Amino acid sequence: MKRYIYINDDETSQDLYCANRLSNRKYTLMNFLPKNLWEQFSRFMNQYFLLIACLQLWSLITPVNPASTWGPLIFIFAVSATKEAWDDYNRYLSDKKANEKEVWVVKQGIKKLIQSQDIRVGNIVWLRENDEVPCDLVLIGTSDPQGVCYVETAALDGETDLKTRLIPAACMGMDFELLHKIKGVIECPGPDKDIRRFDGNLRLLPPFIDNDVCPLTIKNTILQSCYLRNTEWACGVAVYTGNETKLGMTRGIPEPKLTAVDAMIDKLTGAIFVFQIVVVIVLGTAGNVWKDTEARKQWYVLYPQEFPWYELLVIPLRFELLCSIMIPISIKVSLDLVKSLYAKFIDWDYEMIDPETDTPSHATNTAISEDLAQVEYILTDKTGTLTENRMIFRRCCIGGIFYGNETGDALKDVGLLNAITSGSPDVIRFLTVMAVCNTVIPAKSKAGAILYKAQSQDEEALVHAAAQLHMVLVNKNASILEIKFNGSVLQYEILETLEFTSDRKRMSVVVKDCHSGNISLLSKGADEAILPYAHAGQQTRTFVEAVEQYSQLGLRTLCLAWREVEEDEYQEWSLMFKEASSTLIDREWRIAEVCQRLEHDLKVLGVTAIEDRLQDGVPETIETLRKAGINFWMLTGDKQNTAIQIALSCNFISPEPKGQLLSIDGKTEDEVCRSLERVLLTMRITTSEPKDVAFVVDGWALEIALKHYRKAFTELAILSRTAICCRVTPSQKAQLVELLKSCDYRTLAIGDGGNDVRMIQKADIGVGISGREGLQAARAADYSIGKFRFLKRLILVHGRYSYNRTAFLSQYSFYKSLLICFIQIL
């Protein structure tokens, strides 16, 4: 469903879309009692207790005072209702605060201060520096002459760096006055929850001369809950409001997770209930028979001659009441209480505080602690989870010469330093690509030092390394980029940025040297995304070797390349790129295709190798958990070689004589099938041997395997204790979790980045590492910890304690009530 938004039109779009009123509340004052009671009574246990309590009101059959059941029942209901009410009240308060916040909005051509909840779709909202964005806006003006503004999106995706946002081309250069009167139509899709996509179009209406359709992307929007930073003011058109914003759509309560113990208790309760019914029927029948035959003879009881019609029911119901304590009313409440205590113990634990950031661990989900002790499979991310995710530029290979091989640090390599001072053109170009081809934003701190804000750790590492090698990225001002090299300042104009996507696996920039006017394309990317596009004459063998060699050492590699672009070629291509960027359907794919047309015949400059250190205690943790009978799977988006190397260095797999690594590969169905069969065969043979067998599969083969050979792959998954899956996408990670869950295994997923969120949510237990890739994973997770090594304590100490305690508590609870009840039965 498409939306047509008329900018600044007070009449037409008034009632078409909801106002900007946030509501996260579950209840209102009126419906709280019925709705809450209904929710509580939809649980079997509560229904049962209500039935018993009602029966007790009938004095003919009750053995005890009804208050003895109603009291606890009302207490328990009151406790959970109060908890719900309190939560809801807090939600109401925070909604109210957000709704009543005052913002500047243009109404009838005049800027007015209104409450945030009165913002309508189509209104122009003005923001000042450090304001929170009240709804999803399409940017139309900023204080910056280049039309750039900076936003902090931490509340949205957990990333702490500043992101740049641009005003659309059509609005470029409008002044203050004009922005009050602007009229136009924005065409955009209906509300969705994808915070990385916004495919819209803007057309300004006359009197604005520019009649072209102007494409809008996520780059032109500022979303609700972001903060405006480093920009004096900005204004935008509200496109999604209230609960229809991107943030509002992503909100939602995830399905509650049920632990194995809970499921067991529910089963037991059901069984006991059946037993109870049997007891009641047997004893009730016996009682009725006795009454018919014997009771008349007991003259002292003086039975009346005639009975009311319900007489037959009386004795069974009395037995039912006597047996009602068989199912302990207290168990739910006591379990909830102890579970929240377990969670507190995790929060409190001194040994799970990250010493660097001083962040304690946190249990977001208080209900599943005992499941920690039941974990059979751990699926872990690599980057940032097993490794530090602190990238350091270590080695490089420029034009076939390896630097940094001897010292292990290219920055101190004399050869490289000499090459720079002597001005070797390859090396200079290499450094230029390192410094220019990125999305890093340099920011000057008060002390004058340059801080780099980057979305990707790799880019930050490259820019830092370039800076140390005298190629300093000084300033990035809209499209002009300044670089200081050996005292001289070079200026480049960035014409286009061909962004990185996980499909393309490379990014490029088209820059114009301000001095000479030459246009060139600078690219960097994964080896398989760069090397095949090298121009025909170049020998890429040395680079392949370099990549090979570096990934053997567990380093992350990137290939850098460049090529000169003729002015005509650029102009022609630029038109196509513009057209592709403004399509509404399949924009991403179209852009990729257009980019492809420019990224060919590249001159490969060299290979960079970046080290990502293992976190402390990772090998020990993995070994201990492995000894505890837990199987490990590593799911990573990284290259196969790097993944295997990391796996070796952290005890994930054993080296050759002890361990065996089987690989599933192939590009076609047949190849994958054959390779899968072969691996399965080996697995079946080796299960009896004390040998660590692991398999490696890459994303491509995995997709084929999951699609066509699901059964065989499932068998493989059951047989193998270790697996490495490389080059997998977030959704494949989630699929693998599903696969293991479908075999009735308890799974734990641990990760740190946004690409792990889906896997974390899918798994029985999700653990997030509150690391450098932001807090996204930690937010979605049930538990967040600071370092991978805390997983050991989380599972082996807290998990085990919780499990033992819950088991004891529930067993004791049932034992006690059954015992009391058997006295009654006898």
Added chain:
Amino acid sequence: MNSNAASSSTANPDAAGSPDPPAPRRSSKRPKYSKFTQQELPACKPILTPKWVILTFLVVGIAFVPIGITSLLASRDVVEIVDRYETDCIPVANRTDKVAFIQSNASKTCTRQITVTKHMKRPVYVYYQLDNFYQNHRRYVKSRNDEQLKKRSKTSETSQCEPEDTTPDGKPIVPCGLIAWSLFNDTYTFSRNKRQLTVNKNGIAWKSDRDHKFGKEVFPSNFQNGTLIGGAHLDESIPLSKQEDLIVWMRTAALPTFRKLYGKIEVDLEENDIIDVILENNYNTYSFSGKKKLVLSTTSWLGGKNDFLGIAYLTVGGLCFFLALSFTIVYLVKPRRLGDPSYLSWNRNPGGH
């Protein structure tokens, strides 16, 4: 559960972490340290090593066997004479229809002879024992009104007493309810060598019942006036607190076989004394074929004659000795290292788990 045997008895959970005392940090994110939050509170948990188990069993055995023997001896000291009379006290001619006889107006006096088997020291307690009589029946046990029994002002308080709450013309029955109505009404007179033995009926009820539950100013009225006569009549001039037979009866028994105190004989009875009992066999247990027994018994420091406690102690003590012995043998013949992980299920058959 399988690693429980291997767990140590120390309180400190997982000593793997850093042992250094947490340094005070400024950060507010850091939770406050306490032994509770770190789960370091001192605790101990016994491990059941063979030595401990054997020793415990031995100690229990040594303690229990003497206790058992002593209580058995005490119980054996008690002299108890039981005489079942409900059939014998019906004339042979009427035994085909006992219920009709008991409900008729014929004389129900009956004489019994009891031979004292052993010297009985005073006081000798006289009990009547009823079998198959359900004083614990729900309808029966609730049929009383404690307020009415206690206070004169609550005379008309007869709720819960149905069907024996009021006379047909609406006057309240005091004491109301089925329990009082079915008061036991067999009477016994004892004589030895033609000389009457007095039966002391004072102080047979609980003191608390006499003082607090049955009022001194509450007198029976309208009792047993209806068409159906349940049991004994009460003297309307004696307050309820003095009607000890009623008080005894109204403390209802929990089981269908029960004894209730009838009185005390305050003299010693010699061996081979022959005691003549003249009894009025009024109470109807024939409808539900219940037994009636007359019991004469002395007491020991442990109460009446009951072998159960002694036997129970002896059994448990003996069992403990036996277990201690067999564990010792097992321990000596086939010793086993404490917490040996090779016995764990997944270590027994490697590979399959």
